[in-house]
Amino acid sequence: MKYYAFIYRTLIIMTIGSLMLQGCKKGENNDDDGSSGEFELVGYTVQDGVDTEGNPKKRVTFQLSGTDGLDIAFFSGDIGGNYENRDGSVQKLEELNLSFETNCSYGDQGCDVDVFSIMASTDFNGGDSEADIRAAEWENITDRFTISPFESGTTVYHESGVVNIADLTSEGKPLYLAARHITQSQVVDGVLDNIYTAFRVRNWTMSGGMEGEAPVVLSTTIGEAGFKFVEIGNFRSGRNVLSATTLTLRGNHGNVTANMEHLDTETECWAIAEPITLSDISIEPDRPLRVKQSHQPAVKTFAFNYNGPGEYNAVFVLSKDDGSGESVAKHVTIVIPE
Template sequence: MKVYQRNYAILIICLITQLLTACSKELEINGGVPDLAVSLADKTYKAGEPVEFQFTGSAGLISFYSGETFHEYAFREGRTVEAGKLLLSFNSNVQYGNQANQFSVQVSSDFNGNYSSFEHIRAATWTDVTSRFTIGTNATYVASGVKDITDLAVDGKPLYVAFRYIYRPSAQYGTRRTWRVQNFRLISSTTSLGDQTIGDMGSSGFTLVDENPDTEPAVSTITATTLTLAGTAITPSLLTSENWIVTKAFPTGAIDMGPDRPIPVKGIADAPISTFNYVYEKPGTYEVHFVAANANIDGSKQTLQTLNITIVP
């Protein structure tokens, strides 16, 4: 009986050992190293017309780096863009009323980013840059011009842009005016990437901060297309009151853009393909990369195909 128990224990140990060995063995990658090859009928194509890439061989996954900005294989691990010139522009107009000196453009590098109270606005240091721009004088929108505000950037600190509106007692200073701003745009003009928009009407995070929201609330508003600045609707107004529309924090130094991303061409579940079409909109010379891979949960095997292509007008 003891011999039987010992043999049975040995058998169980052997079975467990075999199971552990089988579980630890990596699964073979179906297809092994991809044999995909990519070719072109020509090396020069026109902008706006399809470029047809031809495939022979196969791969479970195919990804495409077009060579365009943000789709470059060389930056697949990450891209950092140097600090550029900060160029600000917008359109403005003004209607109604007659009160003077109500509207101004302000820039700060030490605002703490807290929009919950006007005291945080008051505590920051703001530089009035209104004189750098062309400002509307009537109901017709006027382009401000594209103006450089790089001199206001401080190393290691973000930059905030604000539109300030002051409303003084109407009996003494006259009736309120309504100012509107559209087409706000802040550009970082870089050597490596050219002009990159870092803030516009949809991405600048505009926030309204009112000095007296409980006693004489402003009627300023923010929409997707227009910033409207106006004083209180209470008549007669008794307070000198401010309301500001302030952007989010804009980076002023080098910017980590993260990795460039490939364009997916084929997934594992997709049927084999023999061609892939892509349209380049801008003339130039592009270094194209196709990454072919066969993969499973344990890993992948890849091949890389590189081509050069010229796009003409």
């Protein structure tokens, strides 16, 4: 059984070692060795720079005081260094969009939901029998879409509209979608009447997107969606046709004398697409950079290369090696101009 799945980018955290830089902020006490008083971010400066691969960066140099005896970790607020993500995060599924086109034509049984419907299930077992279909719980979602009214021919198709069906998904479970076509008995008082209505479906297009990510196209055609038929009832051979571009769903045909057993009966065809399995994505925690450990000498400066201009929420996390496990977060908004 083939499953569609999203492929997501892995955030790569590049640790940049602390740099001891020359230069002082105006008004800084140059005799301070960084050990006096409580921790304080005195200020910061911004310079154009490059990383080890020669890529342009914005180098921010922080002037610090009161660092003696402290473990100091640094969250930059840049990609991979967000304090808010220190315990990890979950990327939520936001969109699972479905659209298609239908044509309803021929016959007398109409184009309503009792003839053609779009069905969804998260507990279907993927089997090929009527028992498998009946054992699953299916939700009729036809009313979310625009379905073709009756047309005199097979050339005019109607767009369903693009519908977000992400609410139908269940964490870790496959979502099955199906087009169901039902034909009632076509014999009235012993003569052929109430002729079946034919439905055609094409351009089955699905795309999905996670929070903050561009949508990923899953299918644009019937063939790519991987449909299969489960036929229920006494069908004549070849009545339902599956091609790379089109689903053709029809009832039985023929004259009453030769085909009574096929015409005076109800038939039901399920065209079921391959399942889609979608899950929320757990993102690994963002990790801080170490400025210093408590046993190391006090420091006066610390530098970090930001990816570009913008406003960043940087955080210095302070703790002591006293066994208490307590820490204090010092937040600072970094504004980097163009």
